Amino acid sequence: MTRSAHDPAAGRRLLVRVLLGALAAAVAAIPFLAAWQHRTDRFAVEEQLSPAAAPPPAAGAPALRGLPRDTGPVVLAYHDVRPDGERPYTVTPAAFDAQLAALRAAGYRTLSTAEFVRHLRGERVPGRTVYLTFDDGAQGLWRYADRSLARHGMRAAAYLITGQVGERHTYYLSWEEVRRMASSGRWDFQSHTDDLHRRLPLDASGARLGPALTERLWLPAERRRETPAEYRTRVAADLDRSIDAITSRGLPKPLLFAYPFSESHGSGPSGAGVLQGMLRQRFTAALTNHHGPHPLGAGARAFAERTVQRLEITSGTTVAGLLAGLAERGPRRPGGEPRPLAVPAGWEFPGAPGGTTVGAFTGAGPYPLERGHLSAEYRPLATADWTGYTAEASVDGLHSTANGVSLTVRAHGGRPVLVALSRANVRVTEGTGAARRTVARARLEPAARHTLRIVVTADATEVRVDGRLRARVPVPPSAAGGHATGGVALGVHNDGAPRWPAFRTLTVAQTRPAAPAESAPEAPHGRGHGRTAP
Structure with a gap:
């Protein structure tokens, strides 16, 4: 039996020594905690980099002459901006800056999502306009694209896979970066699902994969595919999580939705309009890069069908190719080319x-x-x-x-x-x-x-x-x-x-x-x- 068990004073002295030791350990750990916090902050908010300014096309260049003078908006679909632009859907910072310089030289201005939605609903947008969209919420939007937007006085919309924000920060944005982008006034944020930008098994073999948004998935534990009711419940819950993830952080409710893989129809109930019905309940319209049976400019028919087609920009898109795409897609008035x-x-x-x-x-x-x-x-x-x-x-x-x-x-x-x-x-x-x-x-x-x-x-x-x-x-x-x-x-x-x-x-x-x-x-x-x- 120890002395402290019978001596209250000794017990108090032991407690004081333990507390002092703990305090000393805490003080000693402060530099390490600060370093850890610095590391966390560094990964939450990456350093922004600005590419060298790109020269605009020369005045009177053929590509500029082919553009309509007064046109409604064309929707441009980007994915990521980063130096390793050899991937098909990644544009280098230099190429992105050159494209923005060309747009500005041609007299284009960029629209916010709210402005674009008002246009879909019938409000006329004068002059040359584009609506810049970025799918997925890649980290390059903050690190590289934002600086070019600021340089050229332009803005864009990021379509987030909300379940990936803050995950795999080497590729996806963090929520703190999203917050800072929103506060700049250059960005707004729309839905690209919460966690349905994936291809998953459709049968027991696992070899047949399909988009998780548009297909009824295979349930391995029950050895069957989802029922239509189960499909609706799963997709509706994901869409609502996507909206809640954005609005719960004080951002405006998303108005538009971008289809993962640009696939809007599957072999499941979505083919009968179930998916489109759920989207119409939550969003003004949905965006796709695929042409349907009828070409849709960004206007009255797109709003009637609630589907807007975009011009996809890839690593191989040159400034001349971008301007040619705008000339092809830019809505024209009857008689603009009378013959x-x-x-x-x-x-x-x-x-x-x-x-x-x-x-x-x-x-x-x-x-x-x-x-x-x-x-x-x-x-x-x-x-x-x-x-x-x-x-x-x-x-x-x-x-x-x-x-x-x-x-x-x-x-x-x-x-x-x-x-x-x-x-x-x-x-x-x-x-x-x-x-x-x-x-x-x-x-x-x-x-x-x-x-x-x-x-x-x-x-x-x-x-x-x-x-x-x-x-x-x-x-x-x-x-x-x-x-x-x-x-x-x-x-x-x-x-x-x-x-x-x-x-x-x-x-x-x-x-x-x-x-x-x-x-x-x-x-x-x-x-x-x-x-x-x-």
Whole structure:
């Protein structure tokens, strides 16, 4: 038995010695704690670096001359900015700075997410604008991209995988970096899921993988795939965690969502619109880098379908390539190029042999030997939101029923109107796929040359051939709000006639208010579903 057990004073002295020892140890540990805290802070907030300033393109450079003067926003999709730019989705700091310098030289300004959303909802954005987006929330945004944005007076939006913020800080941002970026006024933060930017097994083998956002996953413990209800519960919980992770840190609620891998449809319930329904409940629209069946500029149709397509920027994107992409996608007003056939670079030829040009539509050739039909689309992305325009064409070379032309308005929209013209006949159809219907058809005075005038308004499409009204196609209320917009497309076919038909002229202008249209008699012989003239 020790003495201290019977001596209260001795016990107190022992306690004092223990406390003094602990205090001494704590004092001795202060430098080590400070060093540890310094290390933690260093990893939480990395040093920012500024690349050398990039020279802007020379005034009057061809790439700058090809840009529309007054255009709506184009959405640019970046991922990471860091020196090891050999990875496909990583842009070097020097390349990023050069791209911002080119944008500024071309007169572009950048939009916040709130400004971009107001544009989607119908607010006009004047001048040249872009919306810069960064997927994933990579650490290079803070360390390299932020300094270039500050230099050029621009801003951007980071789409965060919120479950990765603060994890693997060698790649992802920390929440402290997010806070500092937000306080700069140059950044806002949107959703890229909480933890669904992954590909996971879809069957027992584990070899078949699919996007965790769009597919029903394999449940190994139960040896089955998720039920639709389980899929909805899992995805809804992830989307809500993503929103909560952002708002719980005092940041504004995200307005937009970016699809992981740009994949918006899977083989599971999302294909039936379940995923899109959950996204619409939480966000104004979703962003993708993949083209759907119909090109979507950032405007009325994108808002109607709640899906915006972006121009993806990769390690191989040059300044010239960026400006060319803006020229292709920048929304244009009807009549901005009043004679589209005089702008060969503005046309695309889906499914056509290599080397096809507008010459195959104007009579200059060359013509493909292996087929008898060609299509051409005029700036499909830049004209996706067109309405209120008049397209006029003169056509010749119509020799028989073996050849003919077509002119489509509201092209790529949900309610395109196609006018097919031959030597002695005209046919007007509306819609796409199984919903396509014949509106009118009529006999014409046989001739090798005809003129065509199509007036497109928000309410109807009016078709005249050789000055006479042939059809008036109303826009149903279900197609309002961007579903009945779109530009122009051409078609020519030749099935053994002596020569191909040709569009001698094609003009596009904004539609002026017109007097009430004359009534057109019914289609002869009861054919067709609309109104026509003989």
